Amino acid sequence: MFWYITSAIVRLKWPLHPEPTIITESGRILTAYHATLIVNVQDEIETVIDEIAPGEVDEDDPQVVIELRDLRDNVNVKNYREYYHDALEHKDELFTLFNLGYIDLEDRAKGEVLFWQILEKVERFAHTAKFFPEEFEDLRRLLAAKYLCNFSVFRSLPDAWALDQVFPIMPIHKLDEPPSEFATLVDLTCDSDGIIDQFVDVRDVKHILEVHPFNREPYYLAVLLVGAYQESMGNFHNLFGTVNEAHVIIDEDGAFHIQKVTPGHQVGTILELARFDRNVLMEGFRRNVMNAIKREHLFEEEGQELSQRYEEYFTKYTYLD
Numbered sequence: 001m002f003w004y005i006t007s008a009i010v011r012l013k014w015p016l017h018p019e020p021t022i023i024t025e026s027g028r029i030l031t032a033y034h035a036t037l038i039v040n041v042q043d044e045i046e047t048v049i050d051e052i053a054p055g056e057v058d059e060d061d062p063q064v065v066i067e068l069r070d071l072r073d074n075v076n077v078k079n080y081r082e083y084y085h086d087a088l089e090h091k092d093e094l095f096t097l098f099n100l101g102y103i104d105l106e107d108r109a110k111g112e113v114l115f116w117q118i119l120e121k122v123e124r125f126a127h128t129a130k131f132f133p134e135e136f137e138d139l140r141r142l143l144a145a146k147y148l149c150n151f152s153v154f155r156s157l158p159d160a161w162a163l164d165q166v167f168p169i170m171p172i173h174k175l176d177e178p179p180s181e182f183a184t185l186v187d188l189t190c191d192s193d194g195i196i197d198q199f200v201d202v203r204d205v206k207h208i209l210e211v212h213p214f215n216r217e218p219y220y221l222a223v224l225l226v227g228a229y230q231e232s233m234g235n236f237h238n239l240f241g242t243v244n245e246a247h248v249i250i251d252e253d254g255a256f257h258i259q260k261v262t263p264g265h266q267v268g269t270i271l272e273l274a275r276f277d278r279n280v281l282m283e284g285f286r287r288n289v290m291n292a293i294k295r296e297h298l299f300e301e302e303g304q305e306l307s308q309r310y311e312e313y314f315t316k317y318t319y320l321d
C-alpha cells in the first residue's frame with residue numbers, strides 16, 4: 001500500500017514536492033494538490049424493493065395499480081423506453097389519487113413497489129444497450145446505492161456542502177477492474193446534508209460515482225484537491241474532530257517517505273471544546289452504574305467493566321477505527 005494509515009481515515013499532505021504523485025497498487029500515477037483525503041467505506045445502504053407477486057394484484061385493485069402491474073410484467077428490451085415514461089405518468093396519477101382520497105395507503109404502497117420494480121427492470125435493459133440513453137441518468141441516480149464513508153463532510157469537505165464545490169473523487173482499490181456499481185457518498189453525521197452527490201465528469205457534473213461492489217472488505221476512496229481552505233474552515237459538526245494526517249515527501253529518485261504523522265482529535269479533546277468536563281461526565285456515569293448495581297440491573301463486575309470502557313472512550317479517535 002502506498003499511504004500511511006493510522007486509523008480508518010487519514011489525510012495525506014505533500015509539503016515539499018511541487019508536483020506530488022501517488023503510485024497506486026496497479027502502478028498508475030495520479031497527481032494531488034496539497035492534500036488528499038482518504039476515506040474508507042463502512043457500509044452500503046441499498047435501495048430495498050419488496051417483491052409483489054402477480055397474484056397479489058387482482059381486478060378489485062385500483063386501475064392505476066393494475067396498469068403498473070401490467071407494465072412490470074411486460075417490460076422488455078424492445079419497449080423499456082416507452083414503458084419507463086408510462087410508469088412515470090402512472091406514478092404521478094397514483095400520488096394524485098391518493099392525495100384526493102380516491103385510493104388508500106395500502107393501494108399507494110402497492111403501486112409504489114410496482115413502480116420501483118419497473119425501474120429496476122428498465123435500468124437493467126438500458127445498461128445492456130450499446131449507448132446508455134441520457135434520459136435514464138435520473139433513473140440511475142434513483143437506483144444508486146449509498147456508500148457510508150468514515151468521515152464528516154462538514155469537518156473535511158465543508159465547501160462540498162456550503163458552495164457545491166466538486167472535488168475529484170475516485171476509488172484507489174481495484175484499479176485494474178472496471179467499476180460496475182453506482183453510488184453516492186454519505187458521511188457519519190446524522191445531518192441529511194452530509195452527502196456528496198456531485199462528481200467530476202468529462203462534460204458536466206454527474207450525480208453518481210462509478211464504484212466497485214462493496215463486499216465488506218477494505219475499500220478506500222481518495223478525495224483529491226483538498227487544500228488549506230477545507231482544513232481551516234472545517235467545523236466540529238456532530239463533534240467530529242480533525243483527521244489523522246501523514247506528511248509525505250518524495251525524493252529525487254521518486255521514493256516516498258513519511259516525514260510526519262499528526263494524530264487527529266480524540267473524543268475527550270472534542271468534548272472539552274464543547275465545554276463538557278471529563279471528571280463531571282465520569283462521576284455521573286459511575287453514579288448511574290452504582291444505582292444500576294443496587295437495583296440488581298447489573299452485576300458489580302459488569303459495572304466496573306462498563307466504567308472502564310466509558311473512560312477509555314475519552315482517548316479514542318472521533319471516527320471509526
